[in-house]
Amino acid sequence: MSSGGKPEKVSVEEAMDRRGKGEFVRSATAFHDDITANGSGGFKAEANRYHLYVSLACPWAHRTLIVRKLKGLEDAISTTVVDWYMAQQGWNFTDQKPKCTKDPVYDAKYLSEIYFNVVPDYGGRYTVPVLFDKKTKVIVNNESSEIIRMLNTEFNEFCKTEDQKKLNLYPEHLKSKIDEVNDWVYPYINNGVYRCGFATTQEAYNAAVKPLFEHLDKAEDILSKTRYLTGNQLTEADIRLFTTLVRFDTVYVGHFKCNKKRIMDYQNIWGFVRDIYQTDGIAETCDQEHIQKHYQQSHLSVNPSGIVAIGPDIDFNAPHDRDKFSK
Incomplete structure (x- = not known):
């Protein structure tokens, strides 16, 4: 059965063992x-x-x-x-x-x-x-x-x-496809950036960063064929990926050492991000000041000086051609 892309449930002993190896283990919600x-x-x-x-x-x-x-x-x-x-x-x-x-x-x-x-x-x-x-x-x-x-x-x-x-972001006919996408987006991308950024050993970082970019490549391939992750209809799977992607180049690339590639280096993912951002109302929910200041001022174990970087300059309102898939 699908986990719905939720935090994994692990025993206290397993969590302690993994943290002892330098891994970031997210606690389950209550x-x-x-x-x-x-x-x-x-x-x-x-x-x-x-x-x-x-x-x-x-x-x-x-x-x-x-x-x-x-x-x-x-x-x-x-x-x-x-x-x-x-x-x-x-x-x-x-x-x-x-x-x-x-x-x-x-x-x-x-x-x-x-x-x-x-x-x-x-x-x-x-x-x-x-x-x-x-x-x-x-x-x-x-x-x-x-x-x-x-x-x-x-x-x-x-x-x-x-x-x-x-509007139905989890329609009956797409539920299985949405669950399937969520089940790899969550551990390898949504939580994957945290597993990179909060790793405290080289081995733990290496184990997280490789699958992160492998699954970004997977998303790039899917989005080269369809407007959204499960076809040409916006679903919760797209929203769940978007909230990581819209933070990627501004904080995860530098702050979390996810710098193998930027989202702007992925032609289709970058177009997808702009497409979602420009959907009516969504830009109003995005705030890069909060994003950049939170990560870089709060995570002193990662950024001891608490200095907030000046960039990068990103135009999320630049034109995209994602609607070509809907024609």
């Missing part, structure tokens, strides 16, 4: 409840009931912002954007930086307080995105791959337009 249109999942889809805590720097949170935007759910689901700088205590709230906002629920200083208000003895990581129920004061879900599927189908009543209501 909250996995469902919101459904009829409430059968335990939580009923309602306007102004749910709140998203996000970071504009984080590719996982970015997925949820894109789907929320494409489905026209901005008025139905509120958001709080955390500070781009992540201190030792984790994500924090501020209204002193562009697009950042204070916590409207608890007036918390740190995101960790949201977790502890829900589970006082919580022992996991304080990650974004967080889908929070303001009515019952609980965290519904903090797994982005599950959140985007809820936003895709369960809030259709609250979409602004009929086209947004009809």
